[in-house]
Structures are given as structure tokens and as C-alpha cells.
Amino acid sequence: ITPKTIKPAPAKPHSGAKAKVSKTPTYEIFPPEAQRAPQPKPKPPISRPPRPPADLPRVALIIDDIGYDRGLATKFMDLDNAITFSILPHSPFQRAVSTEMRRRGMEAMLHLPMEPKEYPAVQPGRGALLVSMTPDELIRQLERNLEAVPDIKGVNNHMGSRMTERSTQMYQIFSILKKRELFFIDSRTTPESLCRPSARLLQVPFAQRDVFLDHVAEEGAIRRQIQRLVALAQRQGSAIGIGHPHLATYTVLAEQLPMVKNKVKLVPASQLVKTGG
Numbered sequence: 001i002t003p004k005t006i007k008p009a010p011a012k013p014h015s016g017a018k019a020k021v022s023k024t025p026t027y028e029i030f031p032p033e034a035q036r037a038p039q040p041k042p043k044p045p046i047s048r049p050p051r052p053p054a055d056l057p058r059v060a061l062i063i064d065d066i067g068y069d070r071g072l073a074t075k076f077m078d079l080d081n082a083i084t085f086s087i088l089p090h091s092p093f094q095r096a097v098s099t100e101m102r103r104r105g106m107e108a109m110l111h112l113p114m115e116p117k118e119y120p121a122v123q124p125g126r127g128a129l130l131v132s133m134t135p136d137e138l139i140r141q142l143e144r145n146l147e148a149v150p151d152i153k154g155v156n157n158h159m160g161s162r163m164t165e166r167s168t169q170m171y172q173i174f175s176i177l178k179k180r181e182l183f184f185i186d187s188r189t190t191p192e193s194l195c196r197p198s199a200r201l202l203q204v205p206f207a208q209r210d211v212f213l214d215h216v217a218e219e220g221a222i223r224r225q226i227q228r229l230v231a232l233a234q235r236q237g238s239a240i241g242i243g244h245p246h247l248a249t250y251t252v253l254a255e256q257l258p259m260v261k262n263k264v265k266l267v268p269a270s271q272l273v274k275t276g277g
Helices: 070-077 094-104 135-148 167-179 195-202 219-236 247-263
Strands: 004-006 027-029 058-066 084-087 108-114 154-159 183-186 206-208 238-243
Touching: 058 070, 058 108, 058 154, 058 219, 058 247, 070 084, 070 094, 070 247, 084 094, 094 108, 108 135, 135 167, 167 183, 167 195, 183 195, 195 206, 219 238, 219 247
Parallel strands: 058 084, 058 238, 084 108, 108 154, 154 183, 183 206
Antiparallel strands: 004 027
16 A cells, blocks of 8 residues: 655634744654545444553653644643654754653654655655665765754654664664654654564664544544544554644544543653564
């Protein structure tokens, strides 16, 4: 299945936002969740006594593509300190956002640009890792990207439907992440991703995305995806959702988080990664 490149919805004006230096990058999704067949209606829940908070399933919310809209990033930060932000290297507000996150005790990741299958028609942005790079070029660019965003705990891929299918280059990337004691979360932009076996081989703490919240950046669709995320967490014990800095995503999260936190425990992404699994 070919990954789909998503263009961000036009941003509505919002209070407290600084002027944007350039528009937020596009991103890929797999599978095309908007085209999935409707899920069967859940059966009525069996009445059980409420579980103690310690037993709640865990959910990590990651907001990707951070660094292009400082005002909207701040609004997301105000929602909950457990939200994890993935910051694009060389973006105009990367250091300001990273500094504010550190002040609040929040967790930051590097949103690492990687080559998509649509390249060069679709550009992954500054600092992208390309399959045509030599091992030395790849490692040098990766190191520059890691240095650009200070105080990160881990990495996830921005685009990367082509790069994440290349085992040799994923080994090179994970060897650097292992040295730096960073985890990796696969955004899953291709069904042929080799991130999991590569991370297992090199013993890099790993997890992968379960649900994209806003591949359709409309409030009703985002609500349904949040419900899917919670249901998956209840079934699996944990789940990872990835969203993007859309005003619609912020609006729905602000509305839904009180309900979500009655059903699951929000945790930073680092709490859901495992080594060797």
C-alpha cells in the first residue's frame, strides 16, 4: 500500500501565536486509515467495579512537526505535561520550544526527516536522511540533526517510507541512537518498515505508532481517532497516538482529555518503549 502524503489544513488565527516563518511540512501516513471499512459497533460493556488508577492502560500522545508555530506549540503544552513533543531539526522555533519544554519538565523527541517514496517530488525538509547518502554522509547528517535539538530523550521518523525499508541504513542510524542512549518510535509510514527488527538487533528501546489522530484534520474525525486510541489501549494495555499541530487537533484534545484521563493514564513516550521486544 502506497503511503499517503498529507498536507496540513489551513491554519485559523489563534491568540498568542507568533508569525510563522514558513509553513509546517507535509507528512505521510500508513495505512490509509480514512479509507478503512467501518469498525463493528462495540458490545455493551459488562458492569465491573472501577479499576484502581495504577491499573489504567497507558497512552502516550506525541505531537509531531513542532518548531514552526510557537504559539500553537505553547497551547498544546498547556494541555498536559505528559504530552510528548517531536521537534523538527532546523525549524525556526526549535530552541525556544525546547527551552520551554525543559522548563516545564516535559519530554522532547527529535522528529527525524527521512526520505519518502515520493522523493524528490515530496521533500522531507531540512536535514533529511536520504538513501543515496554514503554511510559517512548519513551519520554526519544524523549527528547534526541530533545536535540541533537539545535535551531529547528519543527519535521518531518524519516521513521515511523509503528509508525505513532499508535495513543497512537503519542499522547505521540505530547504532548512533544506541551510543547516545536514545529510544526510537516508528511512525509507521510503510507496511514494510524494518525499524522493529533493526532496533531489536541493536538493542535500541523501541515502540511504534498505533493511531494517527488527525490524518483527516477535522474535529469529528479526530474525536473518532481518539476513541480508537483509547479502545486500543484498553485492549492492549497501552497505545501510542501521533497528532500534528493543527488547531482542530488542539481544540479536540482540550475538549476530550478530561474524559480520556478517566479511562487511561497519559504517560511520556519513553514509558512505552521496550528493549529487545
